[in-house]
Amino acid sequence: xxxxxxxxxxxxxxxxxxxxxxxxxxxxxxxxxxxxxxxxxxxxxxxxxxxxxxxxxxxxxxxxxxxxxxxxxxxxxxxxxxxxxxxxxxxxxxxxxxxxxxxxxxxxxxxxxxxxxxxxxxxxxxxxxxxxxxxxxxxxxxxxxxxxxxxxxxxxxxxxxxxxxxxxxxxxxxxxxxxxxxxxxxxxxxxxxxxxxxxxxxxxxxxxxxxxxxxxxxxxxxxxxxxxxxxxxxxxxxxxxxxxxxxxxxxxxxxxxxxxxxxxxxxxxxxxxxxxxxxxxxxxxxxxxxxxxxxxxxxxxxxxxxxxxxxxxxxxxxxxxxxxxxxxxxxxxxxxxxxxxxxxxxxxxxxxxxxxxxxxxxxxxxxxxxxxxxxxxxxxxxxxxxxxxxx
Amino acid sequence: xxxxxxxxxxxxxxxxxxxxxxxxxxxxxxxxxxxxxxxxxxxxxxxxxxxxxxxxxxxxxxxxxxxxxxxxxxxxxxxxxxxxxxxxxxxxxxxxxxxxxxxxxxxxxxxxxxxxxxxxxxxxxxxxxxxxxxxxxxxxxxxxxxxxxxxxxxxxxxxxxxxxxxxxxxxxxxxxxxxxxxxxxxxxxxxxxxxxxxxxxxxxxxxxxxxxxxxxxxxxxxxxxxxxxxxxxxxxxxxxxxxxxxxxxxxxxxxxxxxxxxxxxxxxxxxxxxxxxxxxxxxxxxxxxxxxxxxxxxxxxxxxxxx
Numbered sequence: 001x002x003x004x005x006x007x008x009x010x011x012x013x014x015x016x017x018x019x020x021x022x023x024x025x026x027x028x029x030x031x032x033x034x035x036x037x038x039x040x041x042x043x044x045x046x047x048x049x050x051x052x053x054x055x056x057x058x059x060x061x062x063x064x065x066x067x068x069x070x071x072x073x074x075x076x077x078x079x080x081x082x083x084x085x086x087x088x089x090x091x092x093x094x095x096x097x098x099x100x101x102x103x104x105x106x107x108x109x110x111x112x113x114x115x116x117x118x119x120x121x122x123x124x125x126x127x128x129x130x131x132x133x134x135x136x137x138x139x140x141x142x143x144x145x146x147x148x149x150x151x152x153x154x155x156x157x158x159x160x161x162x163x164x165x166x167x168x169x170x171x172x173x174x175x176x177x178x179x180x181x182x183x184x185x186x187x188x189x190x191x192x193x194x195x196x197x198x199x200x201x202x203x204x205x206x207x208x209x210x211x212x213x214x215x216x217x218x219x220x221x222x223x224x225x226x227x228x229x230x231x232x233x234x235x236x237x238x239x240x241x242x243x244x245x246x247x248x249x250x251x252x253x254x255x256x257x258x259x260x261x262x263x264x265x266x267x268x269x270x271x272x273x274x275x276x277x278x279x280x281x282x283x284x285x286x287x288x289x290x291x292x293x294x295x296x297x298x299x300x301x302x303x304x305x306x307x308x309x310x311x312x313x314x315x316x317x318x319x320x321x322x323x324x325x326x327x328x329x330x331x332x333x334x335x336x337x338x339x340x341x342x343x344x345x346x347x348x349x350x351x352x353x354x355x356x357x358x359x360x361x362x363x364x365x366x367x368x369x370x371x372x373x374x375x376x377x378x379x380x381x382x383x384x385x386x387x388x389x390x391x
Numbered sequence: 392x393x394x395x396x397x398x399x400x401x402x403x404x405x406x407x408x409x410x411x412x413x414x415x416x417x418x419x420x421x422x423x424x425x426x427x428x429x430x431x432x433x434x435x436x437x438x439x440x441x442x443x444x445x446x447x448x449x450x451x452x453x454x455x456x457x458x459x460x461x462x463x464x465x466x467x468x469x470x471x472x473x474x475x476x477x478x479x480x481x482x483x484x485x486x487x488x489x490x491x492x493x494x495x496x497x498x499x500x501x502x503x504x505x506x507x508x509x510x511x512x513x514x515x516x517x518x519x520x521x522x523x524x525x526x527x528x529x530x531x532x533x534x535x536x537x538x539x540x541x542x543x544x545x546x547x548x549x550x551x552x553x554x555x556x557x558x559x560x561x562x563x564x565x566x567x568x569x570x571x572x573x574x575x576x577x578x579x580x581x582x583x584x585x586x587x588x589x590x591x592x593x594x595x596x597x598x599x600x601x602x603x604x605x606x607x608x609x610x611x612x613x614x615x616x617x618x619x620x621x622x623x624x625x626x627x628x629x630x631x632x633x634x635x636x637x638x639x640x641x642x643x644x645x646x647x648x649x650x651x652x653x654x655x656x657x658x659x660x661x662x663x664x665x666x667x668x669x670x671x672x673x674x675x676x677x678x679x680x681x682x683x684x685x686x687x688x689x690x691x692x693x694x695x696x697x698x
Contacts, residue, residue: 077580105586116581120599130585133595181585 010083015040054215058232277347280376439491489630508567551628566608570601
């Protein structure tokens with residue numbers, strides 16, 4: 001994995017005398033104190049992170065946490081006051097206006113919370129907006145715009161005006177406009193926040209589907225934890241303009257960096273947020289791929305690794321059986337040692353379904369993907385910890 | 392009651408200064424005045440010539456069709472009635488003359504006012520500078536403009552048009568400025584995020600989105616031009632204003648009413664038709680949309696067979 005976007009020690013300070021404000025930041029003063037002293041507003045401070053190529057990176061925070069400012073610094077709709085933003089290794093803060101315009105046309109596009117469609121243009125003209133700016137001729141523009149509309153299921157509405165569409169359809173046009181230029185980076189600023197819950201879920205699924213077909217680097221701004229958990233490969237949590245934690249949804253839920261992060265999970269039903277795939281871990285099970293291995297040696301291997309259960313997989317990665325130290329001790333072959341009545345959980349299965357399987361199983365339950373490939377296991381202890389820390 | 396005493400301490404004679412300025416302009420900027428005069432004369436004379444050259448019945452038919460297409464059935468019928476009234480009042484040449492001056496003055500006002508409005512929208516300094524000038528232009532009684540117009544450009548259609556331009560321009564400037572400034576921030580960001588150059592931002596985002604407001608300004612400019620054209624008949628602008636003026640001078644109620652009604656009818660026609668251009672997205676009457684849709688399906692078929 002290469003880093004598509006790298007943010008290095010970026011600050012955005014609105015207002016006069018940013019140098020003074022920066023000094024106060026380094027002295028550890030809060031946003032409010034700095035505003036009182038210098039009348040400068042700290043938008044983003046000390047932000048450093050990298051975004052991998054092809055991942056969905058969610059930036060989450062409450063309003064005023066600087067997340068919208070952050071995403072706008074990635075295409076320089078807002079110029080960072082200090083620091084560097086590198087895209088494919090090029091520092092865009094040092095780019096000429098000309099190069100920046102080319103970069104915006106070629107490599108990145110943006111989807112907005114309130115859609116920001118052009119009301120005087122038809123759906124197909126809106127979808128072809130980026131291409132029009134880049135000077136692509138009308139025939140090619142219409143063809144590519146139509147292809148993008150087809151991806152979002154709006155081909156039939158190509159000649160409608162935005163005012164004739166529902167909110168969900170408008171945002172599909174917004175998405176098609178962003179996809180039509182075939183960007184490598186997609187910036188989505190609260191893109192689904194203005195939609196009603198049902199349509200929102202639908203759009204999230206579609207985004208995930210689009211990512212499966214063609215993995216782009218997506219930076220998604222959201223204030224909604226459910227959304228972040230559903231679509232994010234990794235999540236960055238922002239508070240007072242600072243990035244306080246970056247991690248996978250699982251890492252953030254199980255190891256919140258501070259009370260602010262923890263407060264996000266209050267009242268959130270994690271059994272709906274998480275799937276079996278999110279919880280599956282391999283760090284406490286030994287994976288055995290030799291069906292004829294001696295139970296004794298497997299047991300030794302478990303003791304050596306400090307694990308208490310093992311999973312046997314066949315040559316194609318499918319799970320054959322689950323064994324514990326106890327069952328191995330009494331068995332003559334691995335086949336004898338298999339724990340009865342353990343059925344692997346699917347990666348897409350909701351946590352509430354996984355919960356009942358894990359609760360009734362005598363050993364960690366293996367999780368498999370759509371093709372039956374082993375992904376990891378869920379133990380009772382691990383599951384309880386997840387529920388406890390987030391409840 | 393106190394006697395009207397003289398409290399003039401500083402001996403500033405504003406009126407005298409203005410007169411001096413006018414004298415200075417007349418002696419030193421004669422060439423410029425002639426150039427302006429020639430340009431305005433060219434526009435007004437040609438437009439009026441054209442409108443009177445077209446056969447009245449053809450022109451009337453064109454106006455009626457425009458009414459049907461842009462506004463709707465009811466307004467189309469109104470247009471028919473209005474045309475019959477103009478013919479019955481035997482005021483056709485005067486009407487065309489007035490329309491020519493109104494359209495020329497509006498055209499010039501927009502030619503100056505549009506760019507000025509854009510400049511105001513792009514710079515707060517320009518806005519701070521121009522705004523009081525616009526206030527001044529709008530609150531000054533319109534009759535006052537007749538004096539310098541007559542001094543610089545004599546009598547006739549040219550000074551009439553120029554006085555009209557000055558009086559009618561402020562709304563075009565103001566509403567262009569307002570329209571551009573009101574464009575939603577996210578639309579501007581969308582334009583920039585997809586790679587607009589500053590010029591593209593103006594022509595592809597700001598102006599189209601400001602168009603409904605700008606068209607309100609155009610509409611206001613045309614309406615103000617029409618009211619000023621009547622006043623400008625005092626310096627020989629002619630047209631329907633002259634009919635009204637003659638009515639006043641001779642205390643001829645019938646003539647005054649006919650001239651006045653003519654102005655009202657033109658106002659309604661211009662107002663309704665120009666307002667339809669201010670709607671965003673699909674504009675025009677249902678009939679117009681139907682014809683447009685027919686045209687589109689036809690041209691789609693054309694491209695399908697050729698491609």
